[in-house]
Amino acid sequence: MSRILGMIHTVFSIVEPINRLVLEIMPGVDRINIVDDYIVKLIEARGGITPEISRIVASHILAVEGEGADAILVTCSSISPCVDYARPLVSVPVLKIDDPMTDMAVQMGDRIGVLATAPTTVKPTSELLLKKAGQMGKKITIEVELKEDALEALTVGDKESHDRILLDSITSLSGKVDVIVLAQASMAHLESKVDENTRQKVLTSPRSGVEQAKKILGL
Template identity: 30%
Template sequence: MKVALIHATTTALKPIEEAFRKVAPEIELLHFMDTYLLSMLEKSGSLTPEIARRFSKLVTLAAEAKPDCIQLTCSAFNPLTAILQPLYGVKMFRSDEAMLDEALLFERIGLISTVKETPAALIDYLQEKQPDCTIESVVDPGIIHLLFEGKQSEHDERVREMIEAMDGKVDVIVLSQYSMAHVAEQVQTTSPLLIAPEATALRCFQYILQK
């Protein structure tokens, strides 16, 4: 069993590897990464044709490795799955769909993000699946770069502040990126707190078993 993982940041590596080791250690993980994609997205503010073409190169490399499925790990690029899926014979999963499907069991959903372009990608998915859901979004743009600079304590503190500000105002809180998953262990909330890595690994494993 093989899963190809497509990354735009190094911060996704540890959370998703740990999740697969816990859920399905027998799955071989193949990593395909292009960190320049996030820089392109931050400069453009949207998913441009240039970004789509560059991203598709990663998908092509991943597909050529003949995995059982392809899994994205960066939520800001999720809309590209619908565009690129018809071009490949291997199933491609969004980074967050398993987590968001769980969030849709609740009426009022809170999104916490550290990349400015991320919320729109998640909100589109949620509203397409359930138009009546209520969504509150809080974003602290760019603080993901604190992780790149080795300032994890400062990053985690600012994420905790967003969580604490939203807690109790929604029915469920979603940590929108893999890079924030570890912060869930640092807080206690009255609202359920969802993270993506383990839900993602479980969905990939279940998909492979059903093939």
């Protein structure tokens, strides 16, 4: 019987590319996908993660476990703090897609740039980086660039403007920091669009996050 990977998403646009990546890295693995595209709006309305929101995310994780998932990958950085709440409630590994990326960022340098388009992503990503730095005994500084205009462009279907805004930000950040974290999985395609010198500084979460799941599943 094939292994089963459950995934919790908050945007529909990430489902197809993440599943394609999973099949590339783990051919034959079965997948369960849950998409809750309202939860980020709820985080914005509540001003951050609340116990109520953690319970909602935990209910999705419990549902995926109930369907037989051998491991669960949460693909949205905005809800990654909820993973810590949910882990004791289930008997299978629950993974944050940005865990390996943030590990690598802290290992690569002391000045870390965080590029985001959703305000709800900034705090969880920054806190995760600081936590990793503490575990490694390092002191880091974080330079955040929040580009909500890029998100607005993407919302109306203007992917070209979305990409242009973020690529300009990557160029700007690259001169100030040692490494740049693209805080949302939906931004991963930008890595291939930056020049080779800058690309060495840019980290994205999907591939390393899925590789982490492969290791956990023993594949």
